[in-house]
Amino acid sequence: MSGCEPGESVGAFLCQAGQVLRAAAVEAPRLEARLLLAHAMGCRQEDLLRDPRAPVGPEAQQRFRAALSARARHVPMAHLIGxxxxxxxxxxxxxxxxxxxxxxxxxxxxxxxxxxxxxxxxxxxxxxxxxxxxxxxxxxxxxxxxxxxxxxxxxxxxxxxxxxxxxxxxxxxxxxxxxxxxxxxxxxxxxxxxxxxxxxxxxxxxxxxxxxxxxxxxxxxxxxxxxxxxxxxxxxxxxxxxxxxxxxxxxxxxxxxxxxxxxxxxxxxxxxxxxxxxxxxxxxxxxx
The missing domain is CATH 3.40.50.150 (Vaccinia Virus protein VP39)
Structure with missing residues (x-):
């Protein structure tokens, strides 16, 4: 996720996150990327799909990167979203x-x-x-x-x-x-x-x-x-x-x-x- 800069869009984050999870052999990488980003941003998955050009704030980016890294290490989704x-x-x-x-x-x-x-x-x-x-x-x-x-x-x-x-x-x-x-x-x-x-x-x-x-x-x-x-x-x-x-x-x-x-x-x-x-x-x- 090093290519993601502050203010980058929801769509860009989801695209890159899907690639990270796919490389880690996580099942349903696109779905899990949406779950993690929605949790980091405090919104619903539907909101992400509705506006993929919306910016992701710095704090949400930080939460998302940490959760994505953990999920790529196969920490269960339920443990990450609680x-x-x-x-x-x-x-x-x-x-x-x-x-x-x-x-x-x-x-x-x-x-x-x-x-x-x-x-x-x-x-x-x-x-x-x-x-x-x-x-x-x-x-x-x-x-x-x-x-x-x-x-x-x-x-x-x-x-x-x-x-x-x-x-x-x-x-x-x-x-x-x-x-x-x-x-x-x-x-x-x-x-x-x-x-x-x-x-x-x-x-x-x-x-x-x-x-x-x-x-x-x-x-x-x-x-x-x-x-x-x-x-x-x-x-x-x-x-x-x-x-x-x-x-x-x-x-x-x-x-x-x-x-x-x-x-x-x-x-x-x-x-x-x-x-x-x-x-x-x-x-x-x-x-x-």
């Missing part, structure tokens, strides 16, 4: 948590289909809550429910509390730091979890945005990727209310082994929902 969309929510995001992904919305869809009577869910639990994405999305859809979210990382729990406040759900959510369900009592109508499920040896081979910039605690599922499911299996039977259901996110190829773990703990697999890529992603469980 937020990510999930379901109907806008969530704060930082390196202490996984960035919410569209695939995880499959769990919300399955939960809503499982409980078409929205008043039937009054107590929600999200184990490994991260940003609070699953818990808060379901609280928004089950208006009479109160939810508890637990994360082993205190920074993640604090971020989830901030997201509850940001989305007007703070009075219906308790976000706690803890080791899975160890400190919990009582029973819940709906239990959600997106646990770490990547095999330890596979993490270095993930795309750099994930392997280098997302927390290993939220990725590493142990040697076979199933450690967290074993922990969940030991807790879910005592936490599910009568008629309650659990919805767990799965990694690719994990449906059969996770179902076997859950059956061994006295839980009954009730179906699995595929994500938009055709991967079995959301496993529905009930008590036997």
């Amino acid at each position: 937020s990510a969309g999930f379901w109907t929510l806008d969530l704060l995001s930082d390196p202490s948590t996984l960035i919410p992904r569209a695939d995880t919305e499959t769990l919300v869809e399955l939960a809503l289909d499982t409980f078409p009577d929205r008043s039937s869910v009054t107590r929600l639990l999200d184990l490994g809550t991260g940003t609070g994405a699953l818990l808060l999305a379901c609280l928004a859809e089950f208006p009479g429910a109160f939810g508890v979210g637990v994360d082993r990382n205190p920074r993640a729990a604090a971020l989830a509390r901030a997201n509850a406040a940001r989305n007007g759900l703070a009075d219906r959510a308790a976000l706690l730091a803890g080791d899975w369900a160890d400190a919990l009592s009582g029973r819940f109508d709906l239990i959600l979890s997106n646990p770490p499920y990547i095999e330890s040896s596979s993490i270095p081979g993930l795309m750099p945005e994930v392997a280098l910039h997302e927390p290993a605690l939220a990725l590493d599922g142990g040697a076979d990727g199933l450690d967290a499911y074993r922990a969940l299996a030991s807790a879910l039977p005592r936490l599910l209310a009568a008629g309650g259901k659990a919805v767990l996110e799965l990694g690719q190829g994990q449906q059969a082994p996770v179902e076997a773990i859950m059956r061994g703990a006295g839980l009954r697999p009730l179906g699995c929902r595929e994500d938009l890529g055709g991967v079995p992603r959301a496993l529905l469980l009930g008590a036997c």
